[in-house]
């Protein structure tokens with residue numbers, strides 16, 4: 001496989017009705033959000049990624065946050081069972097898209113719930129946030145699907161933000177970055193690095209040297225540049241109003257099944 005692949009899903013016209021849990025609701029400019037989504041997708045393309053669009057779900061305001069619909073590990077896509085009932089209709093089309101690409105499908109089943117945004121993978125370890133959207137049964141099912149593939153699944157407490165990846169993500173060298181006031185237990189990671197801005201904690205790894213992150217964390221961007229990374233910044237202000245971040249707007253498929 002010569003290209004990096006990612007799933008994306010275009011924003012619904014009802015985006016402004018998306019769920020808000022931990023922050024105050026503020027008005028979303030849907031036209032601006034559409035432009036920001038195009039820029040996000042363009043940034044993936046510029047970095048050599050090929051994107052695959054999941055069929056739009058115009059009735060689902062949060063469908064653009066496609067990361068939450070699945071967890072991809074090796075040749076397996078575990079289809080999530082979203083913790084919010086409003087988001088449960090998002091998964092069938094996401095499953096169809098990833099099946100079409102050749103993935104083996106597994107599913108989180110009731111009474112389990114799990115959102116893809118609660119799952120951070122790095123180097124064979126899979127940390128899963130147990131919080132508002134993901135429950136113990138969902139984590140146990142994910143472990144049953146992934147441990148036979150060699151993954152080590154670790155449950156992480158999560159009370160302060162929506163998803164685990166709203167709190168922490170990992171740099172290409174495995175350093176786990178987080179905005180400490182929003183991380184329940186930084187001690188989970190021996191290589192934890194505190195960053196000075198909330199959205200600075202959200203990175204998408206475009207390649208071994210390149211990071212995609214939100215444009216509203218300039219001090220953190222500088223810190224990453226000082227560590228030798230090339231940093232691409234995108235303005236995702238309208239998605240942040242709905243507790244979205246750069247990770248949740250795509251599902252990165254590293255190594256598509258042949």
Ligand SMILES: NC(=O)NCCC[C@H](N)C(=O)O
Nearest residue numbers: 018019065117242243244248
């Ligand atoms: N992975 C993510 O961070 N997803 C963001 C989802 C935001 C959406 N408004 C929600 O509450 O489900």
